[in-house]
Amino acid sequence: MRYDALIIGAGLSGLAAGIRLAMFDKKVLIVEKHVEIGGLNSFYTRKHRTFDVGLHAMTNYTPKGTRSSPLGKLLKQLRFRHEEFRLCQQVMSEIRFPEKALRFTNDFGFLEQEVAEQFPREADGFQKLVAHIRAFDELNLDDTEKISSRKILEHYLSDPLLIDMLYCPTMYYGNAREGDMDFYQFVIMFKSIFMEGFAKPVGGMPYILNLMLDKYQTLGGEIRMGCGVQSIASKDGELQAVHLADGATVQADKVISSAGYVETMRLCDSCGEDEKPDRVGQISFMESLFVLDREPKELGFDKSIIFFSTRPQFHYRVPDTLIDVTSGVFCCPNNFEYPEPLAEGMLRLTNMASFKMWDGLVRKDYRAAKKEQGRRAVEALLAFFPDFRDHVIYEDAFTPKTIHKYTGHLNGAVYGSPEKAKDGLTPVKNLFICGTDQGFLGIIGATLSGISMANRHVLQAEPNLENGRS
């Protein structure tokens, strides 16, 4: 069987790439290893409850009619109406550190005001930083210059507390690097969180994913679930064939992989590139989910999302313990402007976690550790937040090990490799990378990544683009 394109992975980037290609009558096949679609942003069912895996909020919220924003572009390119995403905006979010809190909404002016009030001496520097961010073209795929965001933040701001408070949400929601963050990535996250904003779709991720899958299939796209790509055969840097886990061989003119850069290279039998250890992602999280017997706001939780650090200094790095309870993200899914309240109250807590530590536990210890770490994480919160433990009617947790198991990302690295392949090229001609390791991540980012890679490497492919990395 011969396809114009084969796509590895039915996560957001793979589905988006698939829609673009099927829309223009390309013969496309998506191959997904797992039995569910969604990848890092999937869902699972326990005790009749469906839980989103990767959704606190969709970043990049812009209202209908904003055409040039990432969300506006995505909707146009996939031909969805704004209403079809059924997005409900956040109420208000917060960055909470021991001595200061900054609140923000989907109106950027609110945060500017907060910074001016909380950090009067930084107000001017903050405005200059914002001007720099506004003028920066973070979506340029051909700009490969590496700039440290820390240097730039330190240039404009002198209070390390404000710098750490800005890093807490931007790093938690999209940084694959420990300690520092590439400036373009910081700009992407800053715009998507603060200048655009948060929203959640009615029906959660299953709704959005099915909307995309339906469109893909209606356009004639094919999909194979529960059957991964086993290997990619190439000869002298030329793509030959793709072998699937069930023994089938598929021929395709182009292959776009969302499995990750190193992960994809490992599928190639002779790709002519030695693996660079620093390309392997490390950053992963543990997430604890608490179903409550009432709405979070009845217990004093009135924000949509809270990014917190219990210490004045925020460290974004893989802990040398199972999890780092000193910072995290606390999400109240109920606190979004839904037309109807959600059926149950819920809280979600995310902490940085070490894949290596979790992976080292035997099964029995692993289960006990999940409980124990969840308990520690909640205790660390009590310094800041009301105690909700008596109102928990069900709880569950997932760890870096879970993420690795269901998405194949090495180390369960949620944001993939710190080195991104922005142009999507690999050493193998006609094999391209999309999604997390191309450099746009998060729900909207990954979707845009799939779109831009499908456009660039298949729809408008010009001979000089197809030559791979030289």
Add this chain to the structure above:
Amino acid sequence: MTRDQVRQAVLDIIIDIAPDEDFSAIKDEENLRDQFDLDSMDFLDIVMELRKRFNLEVPEKDYPELISMASSVEYLFPRLKDWKLAS
């Protein structure tokens, strides 16, 4: 196709690629990019749709011809006039 049908065909395409837009007040002589904030991704779509619907290749050097509705009709009419619309 008549000139009017070519115009309608272009309009149908841009309505499809930007479903959230209201094109009822479109000004034919004015730049499409400025009127509706169409970007290079959208122009790629217009070209792809022309290929899909009318089997017509617009080479990259001709993209500037699609700058407004009027110039698009001017450019496309000679190329589409023999195209028979399915009724």
